[in-house]
Amino acid sequence: MEKVFTRPKSMTDKPMHFCPGCTHGVIQRLVAEVIDELGIQEDTIAVGPVGCAVFCYDYWDVDFHQASHGRAPAVATGVKRVHPDKVVFTLQGDGDIAAIGTTEIIHAAARGEKITCLFVNNSIYGMTGGQMAPTSVLSQKTTTTPAGRDKNQIGYPVKLTEMLAVLDGTAYCARVSVHNPANILKAKEVIRKAFEVQLNKEGFSLVEILSTCPTNWGLPPVEAVKWLENNMIPCFPLGEYKVAGEVQR
Amino acid sequence: MARGRAIIDEDRCKGCELCTTVCPQGLIRMSRQLNALGFHFAVVTDQEECRGCTLCAVMCPDVAIEVEKERE
Amino acid sequence: MGKVLMKGNEAVAEAAVLGGCKYFFGYPITPQNEIPEYMARRLPEVGGTFLQAESEISAINMVFGASGSGARVMTSSSGPGISLKQEGISYLAGAELPCVIVNMVRGGPGLGNIGPAQSDYFQATRGGGHGDYRLIVFGPASVQELVDVTIEAFELADRYRSPVMILGDGILGQMMEPVEFKTAKIKEGPDKPWATTGAKGRKRNLITSLYIVPEELEKHCLKLKAKYDEISANEKRYESYFTDDAEIVLAAYGTTARICKAVVDRAREDGIKAGLIRPVTLWPFPDRPFNEAADYARAFLTVEMSNGQMVDDVRLAVNGKKPVYFYGRTGGIVPSKAEIYAEVRKILEGGAR
Structure with missing residues (x-):
């Protein structure tokens, strides 16, 4: 028998701290697989966020910076400017990238900073216990929108990938989801493409990844993937939003 | 059909049940026993039927599943 | 090299270059704009990078990334901008990252004005950011001293793996005095085996200020205290x-x-x-x-x-x-x-x- 699926090499052995059924772990694995396939483990410097993914450095065996809340694109800019030949990427949640760190992500993209940002959107604040996120969908109940997100009171979800697509500095941006195997396989291809955009020095790349939060959505994991499909995808349509020129493979 | 084998690391399993929903053969169920973490872990009911399609491993958020497959 | 007549802000920038500073990230604010302007011209000449950030918050976090990547790096600002940098300074201190931060102090609080002031002393010496940390802070009194402490600041920052602040004021930044650059050759920093450079042939490096286990954070804070005690014992400077x-x-x-x-x-x-x-x-x-x-x-x-x-x-x-x-x-x-x-x-x- 041949091993056809195993833990990627650039992933550590440490069990992940994410709640049962949280699809963040899938994203951790996909990124590690892409790093392995591109053969860039020794040339990668990652920058982590504040939020549920704050411990992501425990699971990737690459050089790593732990940034302050929302500032990962600025930290990654500093890293990339010192090491322009290295692969530099950030991992950030919705609060990190689309609320407190909106300035940093927009200007990193506008500069055409040759980094890759991975944006995990689960439409809620996980680590702090289920408060409204900038990406909470309309009528979504959170601990700070107990009656559901009301557009008249707190407005609409932020569609960051669409916003970044209009910037000239953005070479590639896309939205994917990890709620079922078909989408997971697609997500991996897109993440790989975003890294290749950086390797080809084409400019800034970003992948928004829709992910579940069973704990704070108050749903069993199997129900949570359905909730994502029925509530998040209509608000955040999947697809490539900016493709500067097909990536040369 | 090639034969396969899904190997579940029961101590990494958090009992989320996502793998049980994606196996085309419906071969995975949750154990009545608890693992070291206190979760009912996933088990493969009939390895003979496994085709090695890897979907369970693709879906597993904890990278708790490895898959082997016979060369065709 | 003989004496040259230079404005304080330009002199501090040239001193930084001679001190080995290769990267500068900043955001304009009066009365220190000659520093980023000088760096924008000068750093490319020495193979360095100047980048105008979108805010002081971004600038200090770019400093974090560059410092963690092993570079000698500087940022400068004035009162309100330094307030915005405080979060980043706390993270730099926590992650033990060397860098030099210049504050050409202006009148405060709030927007205050652009006149000279020394009202950021508490912020500089008491830790304007959160947590148990210290900065080495210089308060130079002439353009010559500004030059000398700036060059030294990069050495101290690397020696102690700590941010160093130069606390000037609007007058010091704007006035012209004859200065001598005693360093002819551009200095280079020491090897930094802890920096992120890509984990080739070694274990990966982690730059962080997060210690989630209280016992580990206390250990880290005590290590910082020992460092601050050492700085206290060795680096007090004054003129009588x-x-x-x-x-x-x-x-x-x-x-x-x-x-x-x-x-x-x-x-x-x-x-x-x-x-x-x-x-x-x-x-x-x-x-x-x-x-x-x-x-x-x-x-x-x-x-x-x-x-x-x-x-x-x-x-x-x-x-x-x-x-x-x-x-x-x-x-x-x-x-x-x-x-x-x-x-x-x-x-x-x-x-x-």
Whole structure:
């Protein structure tokens, strides 16, 4: 028998701290697989966020910076400017990238900073216990929108990938989801493409990844993937939003 | 059909049940026993039927599943 | 190399380049704009990178990334911008990342004005950001000293793996003086095996200030404390001016110290035994000369362009042995020699309590 699926090499052995059924772990694995396939483990410097993914450095065996809340694109800019030949990427949640760190992500993209940002959107604040996120969908109940997100009171979800697509500095941006195997396989291809955009020095790349939060959505994991499909995808349509020129493979 | 084998690391399993929903053969169920973490872990009911399609491993958020497959 | 006439802001920038600074991230704010402007021209000449950030918050976090990647890096700003950088400074201190931060202080609080001030002393020396940390803080009093401490700042930052702040003021940044750059060759930093460079042939490096287990964070904080104790023991700098026999000792740093020197000269002409202790490092604060002078002087007078901040450190150093008076102007006003001298006479004529 041949091993056809195993833990990627650039992933550590440490069990992940994410709640049962949280699809963040899938994203951790996909990124590690892409790093392995591109053969860039020794040339990668990652920058982590504040939020549920704050411990992501425990699971990737690459050089790593732990940034302050929302500032990962600025930290990654500093890293990339010192090491322009290295692969530099950030991992950030919705609060990190689309609320407190909106300035940093927009200007990193506008500069055409040759980094890759991975944006995990689960439409809620996980680590702090289920408060409204900038990406909470309309009528979504959170601990700070107990009656559901009301557009008249707190407005609409932020569609960051669409916003970044209009910037000239953005070479590639896309939205994917990890709620079922078909989408997971697609997500991996897109993440790989975003890294290749950086390797080809084409400019800034970003992948928004829709992910579940069973704990704070108050749903069993199997129900949570359905909730994502029925509530998040209509608000955040999947697809490539900016493709500067097909990536040369 | 090639034969396969899904190997579940029961101590990494958090009992989320996502793998049980994606196996085309419906071969995975949750154990009545608890693992070291206190979760009912996933088990493969009939390895003979496994085709090695890897979907369970693709879906597993904890990278708790490895898959082997016979060369065709 | 002979002396050249240079503006403080440009001199600090050139000194940084000679000190090995290859990266500069900043955001414009008056009265320090000549620093980023000089760096934008100069750094490309030495193979470095200047980047104008979208905010001071981004700038300090770019410094974090560059420093963690092993580079000598600097940022500069003034009051309001330094306030925005405080979060980043706390993270830099927590992750033990070396860098140099220049604050050409302007009048505050809030938007204040662009006049010279020394009202950011507390922010600089007490840790304007959160958590248990210290910065090495220099308070230079001339363009020459600004140059000298800037070059040294990069060495100290790397030696102690700590951010170093240079606390100037609007006058120091804007005035022109002849300066000599004693370093002809551009310095290079030491090897930094802890920096992120891609984990080739070694275990991966992690730059972080997160220690989630209380016992581990306490251990980290105690390690930082040991470092700060070492800095305290080794790096206190000051200038003593006619203090050996002084009956009144003035205490001032930076621009204000220059005026106080003139006050001491005037007092001596009038037969008043005045002296000046001028701290060059504001943290660690040179407490010993004050404590020693308290054994023979009758009184101390701290002069600042603030409502009284360094005076707290002078009082701690004097430790109740003698009265410590304060005179300050604020809001962008520079105290005059005559005003300060009048204070000196008032204290002596009133009799020291």
